[in-house]
Amino acid sequence: MTFGLLSPLQCSRLLNSLVRAHSQTVRLRRFSEKFPSNEHIRRFISENTELAGEQSLTPEMKLRLFTPGCRFWTERAELWPFDDPYWAIYWPGGQALSRYLMDHPDVCVGKAVLDLGSGCGASAIAAKICGSAHVVANDIDPLAAVVTQMNSELNKVEPPVCLTSNMIGSDPEGFDLILLGDMFYDECLADSLHSWLDSCIKTHRTKVLIGDPGRAPFEGHDVRKHLHHLARFELPECVREENYGLTTSDVWRYHPEL
Ligand SMILES: C[S@@+](CC[C@H](N)C(=O)[O-])C[C@H]1O[C@@H](n2cnc3c(N)ncnc32)[C@H](O)[C@@H]1O
Numbered sequence: 678m679t680f681g682l683l684s685p686l687q688c689s690r691l692l693n694s695l696v697r698a699h700s701q702t703v704r705l706r707r708f709s710e711k712f713p714s715n716e717h718i719r720r721f722i723s724e725n726t727e728l729a730g731e732q733s734l735t736p737e738m739k740l741r742l743f744t745p746g747c748r749f750w751t752e753r754a755e756l757w758p759f760d761d762p763y764w765a766i767y768w769p770g771g772q773a774l775s776r777y778l779m780d781h782p783d784v785c786v787g788k789a790v791l792d793l794g795s796g797c798g799a800s801a802i803a804a805k806i807c808g809s810a811h812v813v814a815n816d817i818d819p820l821a822a823v824v825t826q827m828n829s830e831l832n833k834v835e836p837p838v839c840l841t842s843n844m845i846g847s848d849p850e851g852f853d854l855i856l857l858g859d860m861f862y863d864e865c866l867a868d869s870l871h872s873w874l875d876s877c878i879k880t881h882r883t884k885v886l887i888g889d890p891g892r893a894p895f896e897g898h899d900v901r902k903h904l905h906h907l908a909r910f911e912l913p914e915c916v917r918e919e920n921y922g923l924t925t926s927d928v929w930r931y932h933p934e935l
Pocket residue numbers: 763764766767768769770771772793794795796797798799800815816817818821842843844845857858859860862866
């Protein structure tokens with residue numbers, strides 16, 4: 678295969694996006710074979726999660742999550758039929774971000790909000806509770822969309838719009854606020870997020886809030902040079918235990934001069 682006049686960097690980006698598109702297609706096909714209807718997915722989630730959330734930084738929010746009482750807490754991981762269920766965990770970064778929003782509802786009131794990498798949907802739900810005009814929850818895992826709808830119902834809010842496409846790298850849309858809870862856990866993801874966030878900020882002056890418990894790819898990343906610290910939260914004991922010794926989680930505004 679020849680890529681004509683593309684530079685090595687452009688070639689590698691093109692290949693990466695082809696690989697991403699292919700794996701997304703395969704994932705969606707496997708998913709729809711296993712779960713022909715929304716009801717099948719809901720049942721699967723109900724059977725494999727428990728009502729939890731009261732021991733998080735937002736105890737007022739009810740969420741369906743993995744708990745020690747769930748079969749797959751101890752079951753062999755290879756028996757799980759899908760990608761790692763990140764949507765069944767309420768991550769420390771998302772907890773801090775949601776707590777911050779609940780404590781400062783003015784940040785959301787009337788705003789168009791994107792929760793990118795929304796997982797269980799907690800930060801999108803917090804944005805809804807705080808009076809956002811429009812909320813989009815985006816996660817490439819299709820189960821995240823369904824659990825977000827279920828968790829919205831539990832918290833008696835209208836579900837956000839749930840999108841499962843990969844928005845990173847797409848043309849920036851006119852969101853007022855982008856939320857990133859624990860999204861800097863992987864260096865490649867952090868790099869692609871970084872340049873996409875810059876284009877969102879440049880085009881739409883979008884405000885970007887990051888919740889992170891001090892993960893290594895975040896601490897060592899260039900985004901750290903343009904952060905404004907907003908809040909620090911002590912993690913509840915059980916969250917510390919589940920997160921290998923992390924003790925606090927911070928909220929930052931990413932605010933580069935562009
Ligand atoms: C560590 S979890 C954080 C979930 C949630 N924000 C929280 O704090 O509880 C990361 C989430 O990002 C999602 N994700 C990974 N890459 C993504 C991408 N390119 N676009 C959207 N979501 C992505 C994963 O499926 C996963 O649910």
